[in-house]
Amino acid sequence: MKPTVCTPAAGEILDVVGIGIGPFNLSLAALLAEAGYDRAVFLERKPGFSWHPGMLLEGTTLQVPFLADLVSLVAPTSRFSFLNYLQAHDRLYKFLFFENFHIPRREYEHYCQWVSDQLPSLRFGSEVMRVDVVDGCYRVTARAGNCENIYYARNLVLGTGTQPWLPACLHTLAQRLPQRVMHTADYAQRFDLAGKRRVLVLGSGQSAAEVVQALLARQGDDEAAPFELNWFTRSPGFLAMEYSKLGLEHFTPDYTAYFHGLTQNVKDRVVPKQGLFYKGISSKTISAIYDCLYHRSVGGAPLPVQLRALCELRDVELTANGRLDAQFVHLQTGHTFSIAVDAIISGSGYRYTLPSFLDGLGDCVQYDDMERLKIDAGYRVEHRGPGQIFMQNGELHTHGIGAPDLGLGAWRAASIANQIAGRELYRLSSQVAFQTFGAEADNAPSTAGTTPSPSHQTIETIE
Structure with a gap:
């Protein structure tokens, strides 16, 4: 119509x-x-x-x-x-x-x-x-x-x-198998643990850590079927977000005005180095995950949990038996390996x-x-x-x-x-x-937005 x-x-x-x-x-x-x-x-x-x-x-x-x-x-x-x-x-x-x-x-x-x-x-x-x-x-x-x-x-x-972003090797699979391959943005609404014996979480940001924390809680549920939890990231580690008081001043109008005045080439070099200002994990969440692992390992009890850093996902294949074969390379040793899982939850960020x-x-x-x-x-x-x-x-x-x-x-x-x-x-x-x-x-004071311009005014480009 x-x-x-x-x-x-x-x-x-x-x-x-x-x-x-x-x-x-x-x-x-x-x-x-x-x-x-x-x-x-x-x-x-x-x-x-x-x-x-x-x-x-x-x-x-x-x-x-x-x-x-x-x-x-x-x-x-x-x-x-x-x-x-x-x-x-x-x-x-x-x-x-x-x-x-x-x-x-x-x-x-x-x-x-x-x-x-x-x-x-x-x-x-x-x-x-x-x-x-x-x-x-x-x-x-x-x-x-x-x-x-x-x-x-x-x-x-x-x-x-x-918008949520997935690596290319996951994009098609997420469309074909939305209950098994997904972004963390869809976890609460889409993920069902039933029938999944091995789960892989990707990423070392807050969203990935919160999914891991939620899955650890499911592992501790006596009524839930046992499953193995794997948490991999290509980052150097599962690192805390920079949350010091002076670090937080990078989220002020002052720093924004300074940053905008940089040349674009400099900006493009700076932002990738500032990941822990906004992509890390809260110290509280890290502590909660660590404490959970510590309590469950008392007496040498085996943990159905594996954490690995510096591991980059290269490809994922759907095998004949219906499992997902995730292929990785270790970024420091160069060694390649694969792991067969039943579900992949990717904390790969937003773009x-x-x-x-x-x-x-x-x-x-x-x-x-x-x-x-x-x-x-x-x-x-x-x-x-x-x-x-x-x-x-x-x-x-x-x-x-x-x-x-x-x-x-x-x-x-x-x-x-x-x-x-x-x-x-x-x-x-x-x-x-x-x-x-x-x-x-x-450091001349910025007047962006403080001295308003009429809505019809011609744009003045600030380099």
């Missing part, structure tokens, strides 16, 4: 259409609503707000303090703050006695759902099909059921986020993929030599076209390791809100870190 074409508020040109409703665009929507700014619409193909549902495991928490909510670090008195959420749900005293800055992931998702329920600018169940330029503004076509809605806007905000709806903009959007979007200090995609196109969580290559971090989400959203409004809706703090990044000449 051909969809019915609809134009909400026919003739109205919105100031902004946001595409994707994850925490970052939800933050922007909340901040705009808090400021009384109602000329915005946010579109999301999912039927409602959800946040990593496959990793909402029992006992897991955020890796950032609760103040890194949608609004508090720029608008601490906002009605959309986490503390106000607690008040609304009669949980303030419970949280006081909880005495933990790191809240349960399930509670964070529920908090975001509570905020989303209060925002009339959100349109769930609306999948953006294409974006093009018409009469000096953006035309956004979205499908909602049998209705094709058309929105016109002066500015866009891209908030589609990163940003350009959404196909951008194809309608043709060559208006500017890319670097590696086909990545060029993004200026104000989170604006460099382009030849009307208004601005802002990016949320697709700028790791230009703004550094803080791009996916919840702790910088409110600051970035407020910066974008100021620019959309053409005035200062929110005061943005600068020089929040104790340490200085770069040489003296590199």
Whole structure:
């Protein structure tokens, strides 16, 4: 059936259409609503707000303090703050006695759902099909059921986020055998231990470690069938995330401004060396896993658990007997080996993929030599076209390791809100870190987002 074409508020040109409703665009929507700014619409193909549902495991928490909510670090008195959420749900005293800055992931998702329920600018169940330029503004076509809605806007905000990434040797198998080969992002919703005698977990990040922890708990369940757990990574070890107080200052506007000022060649060398700032395992999780292994090994009891670092997965074959033959090479010795398993759960991370709806903009959007979007200090995609196109969580290559971090989400959203409004809706703090990044000449105060530019202003590229 051909969809019915609809134009909400026919003739109205919105100031902004946001595409994707994850925490970052939800933050922007909340901040705009808090400021009384109602000329915005946010579109999301999912039927409602959800946040990593496959990793909402029992006992897991955020890796950032609760103040890194949608609004508090720029608008601490906002009605959309986490503390106000607690008040609304009669949980303030419970949280006081909880005495933990790191809240349960399930509670964070529920908090975001509570905020989303209060925002009339959100349109769930609306999948953006294409974006093009018409009469000096953006035309956004979205499908909602049998209705094709058309929105016109002066500015866009891209908030589609990163997607789970699997190595090539697992990609086809994950499509053929989704109950046996999967990304950690699908673990809670898809994995079934029944009939699996040997399980392989790949990766040394927090997600992989949490899956290992959950599987260790299953091993300790007397009612569960026995199985062997293998945890392999190509990294040098199962290492803790850098979480010192000075290390955390790399997730500040100060460091972001410094990083953006580096040449792209330098940025591309720096980010791969900073993995433990955002890809490691929490010390708490490492301790819990180690303590579990220690307790179960009392008296020399054999452990059906194997941990190996520096082992890179090269290929996986489905054998005649239905098992998965995973082939590895040890990165220091060069020795190759294989292990036959019944399931593979890969904590291979997330990557940003350009959404196909951008194809309608043709060559208006500017890319670097590696086909990545060029993004200026104000989170604006460099382009030849009307208004601005802002990016949320697709700028790791230009703004550094803080791009996916919840702790910088409110600051970035407020910066974008100021620019959309053409005035200062929110005061943005600068020089929040104790340490200085770069040489003296590199540290002139950044004004990205603090001196707002009108929404129609031409992009000023900052090299």
